[in-house]
Structures are given as structure tokens and as C-alpha cells.
Amino acid sequence: MQVQPTSKTLDTAVCEQARLTRDTRFDGLFFTAVKTTGIYCRPVCPAPQPKPRNITYYPSAAAAAAAGFRPCLRCRPEAAPGSPLHHSSSALVTAALGLIEQGMLDASPVAELAMRIGVGERHLRRLFDQEVGASPNDVASTRRLLFAKQLLMESSLPITDIAGAAGYASLRRFNAAFLDAYAKPPREIRRGRGGTSADGAIELRLPWRPPYDFPAMLAFYERRAIRGVERVDNGSYRRTVLIDGEPGWMEVSAIEDQPALRLRVHDVRPARLGTLVARVRRMFDVDADPAAIMKVLQRDKRLRPLARRWPGQRLPGAWDAHELAVRAVLGQQISVAAAHTLASRLVERYGLAHEPSNGAGLGALFPAPTILAEAPLESIGLTRARAATIRGLSRACAEGTVDFSSVQSLDAFVSRLCELPGIGAWTAQYIAMRAQSRPDAFPAGDLVLRKLAGDGVAITERAMASIAEAWRPWRAYAVMLLWRSAN
Numbered sequence: 001m002q003v004q005p006t007s008k009t010l011d012t013a014v015c016e017q018a019r020l021t022r023d024t025r026f027d028g029l030f031f032t033a034v035k036t037t038g039i040y041c042r043p044v045c046p047a048p049q050p051k052p053r054n055i056t057y058y059p060s061a062a063a064a065a066a067a068g069f070r071p072c073l074r075c076r077p078e079a080a081p082g083s084p085l086h087h088s089s090s091a092l093v094t095a096a097l098g099l100i101e102q103g104m105l106d107a108s109p110v111a112e113l114a115m116r117i118g119v120g121e122r123h124l125r126r127l128f129d130q131e132v133g134a135s136p137n138d139v140a141s142t143r144r145l146l147f148a149k150q151l152l153m154e155s156s157l158p159i160t161d162i163a164g165a166a167g168y169a170s171l172r173r174f175n176a177a178f179l180d181a182y183a184k185p186p187r188e189i190r191r192g193r194g195g196t197s198a199d200g201a202i203e204l205r206l207p208w209r210p211p212y213d214f215p216a217m218l219a220f221y222e223r224r225a226i227r228g229v230e231r232v233d234n235g236s237y238r239r240t241v242l243i244d245g246e247p248g249w250m251e252v253s254a255i256e257d258q259p260a261l262r263l264r265v266h267d268v269r270p271a272r273l274g275t276l277v278a279r280v281r282r283m284f285d286v287d288a289d290p291a292a293i294m295k296v297l298q299r300d301k302r303l304r305p306l307a308r309r310w311p312g313q314r315l316p317g318a319w320d321a322h323e324l325a326v327r328a329v330l331g332q333q334i335s336v337a338a339a340h341t342l343a344s345r346l347v348e349r350y351g352l353a354h355e356p357s358n359g360a361g362l363g364a365l366f367p368a369p370t371i372l373a374e375a376p377l378e379s380i381g382l383t384r385a386r387a388a389t390i391r392g393l394s395r396a397c398a399e400g401t402v403d404f405s406s407v408q409s410l411d412a413f414v415s416r417l418c419e420l421p422g423i424g425a426w427t428a429q430y431i432a433m434r435a436q437s438r439p440d441a442f443p444a445g446d447l448v449l450r451k452l453a454g455d456g457v458a459i460t461e462r463a464m465a466s467i468a469e470a471w472r473p474w475r476a477y478a479v480m481l482l483w484r485s486a487n
Contacts, residue, residue, distance in 0.1 A: 015057045019043045024210055024259060025291045028080035031058045033069040040064035045075035062142040063133030070181055071146070073189075076153070078146035081207045082287035092117055093131045095407045096124060097139065101278050105140035106167035117407050144168060145181055147274060152190045155202050159186050161270035199266070204277065206252075206261040208286040213312030214254045214261070216484070217284060220316050223336055224327070227344040228351060228364030239319060240354050240365050243272040247365055249357040250276065252284060261286060267356050282437050285314035293474045297481070300470055302453065306481040313484070315476050321404035321435035322397045323366045328427050328434075329389050330382075345380040346372075369398040389422025396420060406436050433476045442468050442475035448486050449479065
């Protein structure tokens with residue numbers, strides 16, 4: 001029997017080669033299901049190689065699970081890097097996957113998900129079958145199961161808390177789902193696993209595909225870290241967080257000799273963990289596929305030497321969309337250092353104190369939209385026009401008239417944001433790059449980019465946009481490489 005892919009997105013020969021060589025670049029991009037054992041594995045699984053005639057390749061863990069295969073206990077599919085959402089050729093599926101990642105189907109039906117992205121439920125199910133190889137509910141249930149398995153293996157949280165953190169409505173449902181998937185109860189899987197850090201933090205691994213230039217990511221955040229809210233030192237990034245009105249703080253650092261980041265969470269209830277982890281994954285771009293990105297960018301003679309020099313370039317995201325949007329406005333037509341000073345003043349004057357994080361060199365939460373919507377921002381040195389822009393932006397966020405989710409297209413988001421006074425195309429595209437983690441966002445009017453493209457003489461915005469067409473769908477990554485080369 002021939003090895004058959006279950007999706008048009010899979011190349012059988014590539015999957016076979018990656019499996020045989022246990023190529024870490026493909027970890028999480030497809031899964032290998034073995035018919036004789038009924039188990040699905042990562043392509044890097046250390047178990048003896050099965051015979052090709054017994055293998056079926058699936059584009060996602062959800063597709064393998066939907067076909068009746070169980071997750072491997074040896075290679076642990078929950079420990080694989082996540083599938084890049086932008087791998088889908090359908091913007092609708094990408095938007096739906098983003099909402100599922102945030103837990104939308106934990107308590108809502110697929111019909112509501114379909115309505116949220118503006119399509120019929122039947123059409124959405126058909127798109128998922130074509131693109132993902134599984135239904136929306138299959139994706140959601142696999143997400144819950146694998147996250148719960150990770151918490152069982154890596155934390156010492158009580159099993160009841162793990163069930164809630166993973167999105168299960170009850171402990172009974174969690175136990176039933178786990179027994180069905182692993183043929184073992186959660187307590188048996190956990191036996192001898194997990195632990196508690198000295199300071200009571202919850203620790204989790206965030207795996208990534210190599211290469212990953214984590215020092216460059218830290219350097220980017222360090223230049224922009226707001227006093228009291230963020231801090232970068234000793235190889236780690238720390239910041240205060242607010243999730244559904246509940247404050248806490250977290251820390252991200254590299255794990256030596258492992259392709260993963262260490263996330264340490266403080267003062268955050270287990271029920272909020274799923275939301276926090278999803279946001280941190282996007283913020284640090286751990287699910288990116290560097291090989292696919294650099295394959296496209298290296299075709300351009302301008303980018304080729306940069307892509308080879310920095311193959312692990314990632315797209316720095318943002319913890320909070322409103323915070324990033326305010327910082328983008330603060331940075332209009334001034335240096336990064338000057339914008340940093342203004343952002344720090346903003347927090348000193350209008351931020352909320354967070355005493356539990358004082359010992360980590362933090363101690364403040366970024367001001368909420370409702371606070372900045374009415375604040376006399378001229379008092380921190382802003383011009384009347386810029387202060388008015390931030391107040392208008394914050395008011396739109398507070399009222400929900402600006403939607404930072406990725407449900408809408410990039411063009412629609414930029415167009416809507418540009419309707420706000422003081423927001424232009426550059427600012428809107430920058431916000432899309434970082435607050436929404438849009439891989440194809442592109443501020444074509446950026447002066448640095450236009451000068452680099454013109455060998456020191458700024459070309460027109462139209463000419464810049466034309467050149468960047470060859471960089472799709474990774475224009476945001478090209479921006480990061482070019483900005484980096486200019487520093």
C-alpha cells in the first residue's frame with residue numbers, strides 16, 4: 001500500500017524524508033499515524049521506524065485524532081511546536097483557527113464561530129475538511145486534550161484545575177476524554193511527573209522550530225520595554241499582565257540545549273492559563289515555520305544575505321493590542337528612545353500599581369482604554385494632536401468600535417483603523433504587524449525601508465510596495481530583517 005497524504009497541503013515525499021531523518025524543522029507541521037498500533041506521532045519520534053505501508057500522514061494532530069488514532073506517549077504530540085495558523089490558504093480558516101486557539105469553542109457552538117467570521121456553518125465545516133482535515137470541534141477537542149496533557153506532565157496543578165484550564169466543562173468530561181484518547185486516566189499519566197518551583201510559579205515549555213534567534217527577540221523588546229510594565233535582563237523577558245480584569249505577571253526565557261522557551265506564570269488563576277499561553281505563543285512567534293519564510297525571502301537579492309545571516313528571525317508580537325496601538329502612535333515620527341520615554345511617563349502617570357511584581361522589577365499595569373480615553377495626556381509632553389489621537393483610539397477600543405481580532409482581512413483592518421483621526425497607513429500596518437501578528441502586514445511608506453531599497457535614496461511608496469510583492473506572504477518578516485540591518 002502506498003503512503004497517502006490526507007491533505008493537498010502535504011507532499012508525501014517531503015513527509016517521508018522528514019520522518020526518516022527526524023527533521024526538527026517539520027516538527028508539528030504534520031503527524032505520522034501508524035495503522036498497526038493506532039497511534040499518531042511527531043515526525044521526530046524516537047521510536048523504531050514503522051514500515052511505509054503502515055503509515056498515513058495527517059496535516060494536524062486534530063486530523064489524526066479525528067481518524068481514530070491516539071497520541072503517542074513517547075514523543076508527546078503536545079510537546080511539538082504549534083501549527084502556524086497562516087499555513088492555511090483560506091483567510092476564513094485562519095481566522096477561525098485563531099478564535100479556536102483562544103478557546104471560543106470551549107463553551108460555544110460551531111454556528112457561533114461561523115457567524116463570528118461571517119460565513120455559514122456548513123461552509124465553514126467544508127473549509128475545515130479541505131484545509132485542516134478535521135472539523136472545528138475536532139480541532140478544539142484536540143487542543144483541549146493536548147494542553148491538558150502538557151499541564152499534567154509539566155505542572156503540579158491539581159487535576160481539577162487542569163480540567164478547567166484546558167477548557168473542559170467538568171472533571172467528569174475531562175476524565176472521559178482522557179481515558180478515550182490515552183486508554184489511561186489522568187492520574188496514571190501524571191504519576192511521578194510535574195513539580196512546583198520554589199516561588200510557586202507555574203512553569204511550561206513553549207517549543208519552537210529551529211532556528212530561533214531568541215537573543216534578537218530580547219534585544220527588540222529591551223529597547224522598547226516600559227518601566228514598571230516590562231523588563232529585560234539576565235536573558236529573560238518579564239512583564240505584568242491583565243487577563244479578563246485579573247492581574248498577574250510572567251517571565252519568558254530560553255531553555256539551554258532545548259528548542260523551547262520557558263514560561264513562568266505568577267498570580268494567574270488556572271482558568272486563565274489557556275488564554276495566557278496562546279497570547280505568549282503569538283507574542284514570541286514560537287509557531288512560525290522559518291524554513292518556509294526564508295525560502296521565499298532568499299529569492300530577493302536584497303534579502304538573501306540578511307536571511308542567511310539571521311535565519312532565526314521572528315516577528316515580535318504584543319501582549320495587548322491597545323497597549324501596542326498607543327505605543328505605535330507615541331512613536332510616530334520620533335525615535336524608539338523618545339517613544340520609550342513617553343510610554344514610561346504614560347504608565348507613571350496613569351498606570352495601575354501591581355505590588356506583587358515589585359520584586360521582579362516591575363510593579364505597574366499599562367493603563368486601560370477607559371482611563372486613557374479621558375486623560376489629559378498633554379501633561380506628559382504630548383502635542384494636542386497626538387494626545388487627541390490616543391484619546392480617540394482608546395475610546396474606540398473601550399467602545400469596541402475597533403476590532404483587533406484577525407477575523408477581518410488585513411486591508412479591512414487597516415482601512416477601519418485609518419478612519420480614526422491621527423492614524424495613517426504606516427501606523428495601521430505596524431499595529432497589524434505586531435498587535436495582530438499579521439505575517440504579510442507591510443508599512444510601505446516607511447522611510448527606512450524606502451531608503452534601503454533605493455541604496456540610500458528613498459524610493460516612492462508605490463515603488464516600495466511593488467518590490468515587496470515578491471515577499472508575500474511574509475512581508476512583515478522582510479520588514480524585520482531590513483530594519484535590523486539598518487541598526
